Amino acid sequence: MNNETIKKAQDNMDKSIKVYQKRLASIRAGVANAALLDNVQVEYYGAPTPLTQMSSITIPEPRVLLITPYDQNSLDDIEHALLASNLGLTPANDGKVIRLVIPQLTGERREEIAKEVGKYAEDAKIAVRNVRREAMDALKKEQKDGNITEDEQRNLEKQVQKITDDSTKKIDQLADEKRKEITQG
Template sequence: MADQIITDAQSRMKKAEEALKRELGTIRAGRANASILNRVTVDYYGAQTPLNQVASITIPEPRVLMVTPYDKSALEDIEKGILESDVGITPANDGTALRLVIPQLTEERRKEIAKQVKATAEQGKVAVRNVRRDAMDSVKKGHKNGDYTDDDLHNLEDQVQKATDKAIKGVDAIAADKEKEVLTD
């Protein structure tokens, strides 16, 4: 029971880190990254379909994304989907594919994005702390029910805290990497 609480908490903390990585992957950093198009959906024959299911996304140059539809008739729908999304890049349509040129970021914009990265990382830390709180509540509930002795309670609380500290360090490292990517060219 006690091991299950710790294992569950560690698993949920790891998922919070992975969610942070996915979220930070969608933030534009001044170079081409196909994951910035992950949230784009396209009206494909009446159904909202993720862009990566209707087109291939390649990076022919460091600052260029090339979106090539599998079905050429969907090109205009894909262009419309990109324009309606929050990507903030206008695609260039050459009749067979779309080119998205990632603009050079200004220093001011880089600092704004770095703040956004920090805010997103803070949300990740909050998620980790929520998992910690849930695990601590479970441990205290087990102690109250007589499942654990006082020594077991302290040991389990220490294990939960160590797992939390490790997850927070992981979140900080992920955020620092993304911030470095944003602030350098």
């Protein structure tokens, strides 16, 4: 059971980090990134369809996303979905492809985005700490039920703490990288 507790804690912390990475990828840092469009849903033949499933997204220039739909008839639907999304970008439709030009960020906007990155990092750390707390509670219960000794409990708690520390460092590292990307962008 105790190895299961550690493994479960590790898996849940990894999931928290992955969610954080996805959130970071969706933040516009002033450079073209196809992940910006991951959450865009297009109303396609009456069903919401992810944009990434119905088009090819390329980056021909550092500040341009080029969207080439697999079905040319969906071009207008894609354009409407992009306008309706909260990306703050205006699509340029030339009849065959859609171009999204990512504008240069102002200094003030860079600061706002950096704060947002910090907020997301704190949310991810809270999620990791919650996983840690659950694992520690599970270990205490195991010890109380007599399934593990106090020494085993302490050793396992140290392992959980190490996993937590590693996860927190990873989150900080990702946040620092994103802040650097934003300030240099």
